Amino acid sequence: MKQRTLICMVAAPVLYLLVPLLFGSNLYMMSLVVASLTIGGIALAWALLGNLGGMVSFGQAAFFGVGSYASALLTLKFGLPVFPAMLLGGVGAAIASLAMLPALRLKGPYFALAILAYAQIFRILATQFQDITGGSGGLSNIPQLPNVLGFDLGSKVGGYLVILTMVVAFVWAYHLIRKSYYGLALRAMHESEDATRVVGVNSTLLKASMLVVSAFMTGMIGAFNAHYINFLEPDYAFGSSWTVIPIIAAIFGGYRTLLGPLVGAVAVYMIDQLIFKNLIPTGHQMILGVLLVMMIIFSPAGLVPLLAQKFKRKTHVKA
Amino acid sequence: DEFKVGSVISLTGANARGGTGMHEGMLTAVEVFNKQQPKHKIKLVTIDDESAPAKAIAGVEQLASQNVLAITGGATSDLVGPASTAANKAGLVYITSGGTSEEFVTQGYKKFFRINNTNGYVRAMTGMFADMGIKSLSIIYSTKKSTNELAVDVNKIMTAKGVKVTLHPFDPAIADFKPIINKVKLQDRPDAINMLGYENDYVGILRAAKVLKPNVKALVGVWQIANAKMSKDFPDLVPNVSGTEILPYPAEFDSAEGKQFEATFKALYHKSPDYLSEYGFVQAMALFEAIGRAADKGSLMKDGLADEMRKTDRTTLIGRLQFDARGDNPNFIQHIGQHQNGKIVIVWPKEFATGKMNFPGVPW
């Protein structure tokens, strides 16, 4: 426990002050960081659903897309300020997830695929309802993040601070849920649902609420991205990469740990863009594939537990 | 002295084909320009946007931080949007041949330029349909952004001319076009079919049409159809099919520039150039020449590049190139080429025609 507070006290100023100071002038680095945190945020929401809800989702893109469209349209058509709209974007995604409640009866791959189907359906609806969504032409000139107290959040550093704050808040929420008895019951439910229900756990409600929480988080991230990129179209907003890359990131970092998905996202994205892309300009995703395969075979628990182990061993030797 | 120019374009992902083609044209332009100009040397730094908007933005920003003078790129409208916004924020000149959507020239970016636009394609196709004198038309189009835009415009114009138009949007994921063609054949019974999509869509549509043989007089596509590659790869599918194109094939590049382009391209890639590489070449050349002029005037560092770009006025491989205040090329109009005996013959407009149109004409 003490160790954790210590880490927080070191990490907070580093993340909030040192990173912008070091890289703030390098737009490229900052945009990589922002993109990787965006993916990290989705990865976190995915891991929450998987870890606590016991549901592997192949459809985070559905929440991402709904959140981004909701927020973009609220600002564009109703002139809502960006931050309330982002919050409502998250709410919109959460409401959309209510349509998926019937899918909670399904297990494993059945659930995973049902959610994927939802993502496809939402994408097609976004394409079809041209009057509202602009159809396949999409939306452009989506308002940027605002000026707050004279600080332009629409800038790279501003965007970074916003996404960082969101992600930190999500980690905190995840942590609270996980360490509560709800978290314990949720974990128990994965492989032994009946056993958990007969001791009084309303598993359907618990699972549903994890779905809603995960959808809300992903939707908010989507909303952030819409105001950060300032443009949307269905194939992009509901694109499978919003599902796939976060999953890879989460697995890579360790989806059972709190920080694994985030660390994984930053590591995978940065390594891929800064190193692999320079080594093999076309087809560098191949290395990501190889990395994923090796990770699952050699360290299925992910990077974070692996590092923690190494770290422990080292301190052991020294002591 | 050497000038660094950036290129952010799709070399992998969904738009890899378009992006790779354009990129090859740009590299040809570098080669040609550097040979012509002993004084100035261009160095092109390319970043693959992987067909992903966030990476297109990051790419532009990465190049901006490396102090490139301008950016040439953007394979499709989906990526030109975010990339041109990023370039605008960074204060860089951005030129493209992939961002054909109307919105790019209406958002007031001072340093945005493009050599082609939806309008040019629409004018060519509707012009030809009018000359054919068809009474009814079925449009089969992909629900992608730019094809959707084309369909809307063609529909508007043709309907205004009293032609009966039926629209058949399709999801880019589908592979079997027989149900659509069957509907066209039995319900619409049109004089002509207008196909708005990409290579693989055309192959699917034409295959289905060859099986079901609807009673139409003409099949007209848009980009990516009336070219040598299609006639080489699918010789039995494309005869008598037409599509937008500038030059006939075998390319009869009559201008000196055209000949040089073709020779250089062949030396580099051991194949014949297609319209994508032409676009890449034209947009890059326009940019490089403006850089050269601005450098000569010494205004390069003082925002002179955009002004020089706007002064562009010359005949290129795709016709006369100028940029209006919005950065658009007002002269852009496509020609229509038709596959005839393994060759591409320009059949519309009359003044550029290199042969007679086979009409009625279908592949079967």
Add this chain to the structure above:
Amino acid sequence: MSDLILQSLFSGLLTGGSYALIALGLAVVFGTMKIINLAHGELVLLAAYIAYMTESGLKINPLLAIPLALVVVCIASVLVYFFVSKIKKDRELNSLLLTYGIGIVLTNAILLIWKSDIHSTSNAWFQEAFVLGSLYSMNSELLFFIVSLVLMLGGWWWLAKSWHGRAVRAVASNRDAAKLMGINPQWTELISFVLAGVLATFAGVALYSSGVIQPALGESLTVKAFIITVLAGAGSIPGVLVGAILLGVVESLTITLYSSALQELTGMLLFLLVLFVLPNGLFGASRRRG
């Protein structure tokens, strides 16, 4: 109007046949090992590219590429199994991610080897129309519809009736107990991957001779196959056929009666509907009864 519907049903049926062929290999591995091979679509695509390579290189009928494709794809499939068998825990989830990773590698390998150009057979016979009264189809579609039925029958027999088929199911159900019965789990699992490779090969050649191939296609093939497998229910082979044809027909009717832009939408709605009404798929639930 009736001509329109009839042709639509016929097209849907044939499309369903090709869907079934693509899904079959995935269903076999899922049904026997509870493993979803997300690289299956890439294996199919690999076979298709080998057919392309053989046809364009040697100027021969793409069907003659089958022996070579069988060898290459089966080896690839066995390699997939080799990696899967190295997974230490959480096999169900981890195999999903592992095979997804392999899929990424294969897609990019195909992209690097064959570039992003699209390809399709140049063999005229395959594309010629086969006319049955007022119904039209391509020769290749009909041919592979029949191939699909034959393979399906074989696959069904193998899984339901053969000793080996039962053995793989036993391994999936309870590994330790299966060992006690004298079953070498690795060996039986390997065999089902080889079988999946064989099925992928035929699916790939079929795909090449009646459609258009490009490197990015693998993922969408996997998704289609996956959907059909789930529709079918727990690797039931008759379920695969019924599910695939149902999907094909519904898609084609959607186009005919409404618009092709909604084809995917109705496919997905059908999928969800079946899942919610029959959570174990079309043929999963009925097996439970005695």
Add this chain to the structure above:
Amino acid sequence: MLRLEDVTIRFGGLTAVNRVSMEIASDEVVGLVGPNGAGKTTLFNAISGLVKPSSGQIVFNTANVLKTPLHARARLGIGRSFQIPQPMHELTVRENLQVAQRFGTGKVDQKKIDEILDFLELSGKAQCNAATELALTELKALEVAKALATEPKLLLLDEVLAGLETNGKRRFMQTLMSLHKKYGIGILIIEHDIETISKLCSRVCVLNFGELIADGTPDEVFNDPQVIKSYTGGGHD
């Protein structure tokens, strides 16, 4: 406390439980016996809510619970064990009990948990992974412990004594009896060992092919010729 009225349960064409009516008071320990496949476990499943009866009523403390979902029945005070133990996976033994207590009663009381662990001799295994590190008999003890943690009024025990050695069985029986007395928990227990049932229960119900064929004191029931024929087979023990 619990009343079954005409409960029938069908699986497809098979009638697993056929018009069973019975009543259990809160001060009773009732045995439920019958041949294999007679429908005992199925009846438990219906009472606890895992299976929906095809017809009939289930009344618990004057409330009809037929429509009450599984988890709510647990909170009402119906606790159960599974014949094939179902520990909560991924959790330690202690965590298993914490979840049961928190969700079954709404509060957490570590002292009570320690007491239960002690009671069922699981203290030594409190930190073990419940699903992978316990022997069968320990798993059975955990089944009871989980049910106890929900502070049930009625305990449904499905063959928890099977597989225990003679002395262990005796001790476990004492434990159950003291539970019954101390907390006033009613117990309905399935068991195949006639000796155990006779010692433990004041009343025994016999199911055969889904039907209730006998209901009475152990003496009466085990001397019933119908029961001997279908179940005990003359009785060696």
Add this chain to the structure above:
Amino acid sequence: MIEISDLRAGYGAINILWNISLDIAPGKLTTIIGPNGAGKTTLLRAIMGLVPVTQGRILFNGQPLGSVKTWEMANHGISLIPEGRMVFRDMTVEENLMMGAFAKQHRARSGVNLELAYELFPRLKERRRQLAGSLSGGEAQMLAMGRGLMSEPKVILIDEPSLGLAPVVVDDLFRILQRLKDEGRTIVLVEQNTHRAVGVADHVYLMQSGKVLLSKAAAEVDLDALHDLYFARD
């Protein structure tokens, strides 16, 4: 027939069996009894190669079994009827039984043996098309037993077969064991129902806390004394 000497085995870091030595005589019924948690199940699993052996060796007809894989045991004529049933839940009763005759040399007679299994447990015949996962506890136990006999094993290891069986069926079970013994099979029986087990046994081993504490001919065993000595812990 099976000689075990100085055997150690366990799960991962936890060692369960401590230097076990015992001898299973051919054609005889050997019973292993002992309190819960003694390691009886672990011992049977170790013989079958399901639990890693860390020390000592197991000889079968004089040949070491150490390198023989679990799935090759069936070829040697050794069959384990496991505790906790371990049936194939997603397969039908009949398919489960047929799996018992999977090894090549047993397939030819699988039809005959299937009928035999149905004869022993008529209940299974009624349920032949039902998925094993939905069987009642006792039915599943019968299935495990029937499946284990499908290969006509020479050596049968049985782990608590009476668990969850109704008294009539338990009677049947011991009758079957007697019959198998009469047929000359070698049987190792682990059973909590010690009286009945010792009743049919030729030889008795008693285990406690992973060790063998006693080895005696069945006729010489005084069960009540043993119970007082080894089972009572309170």
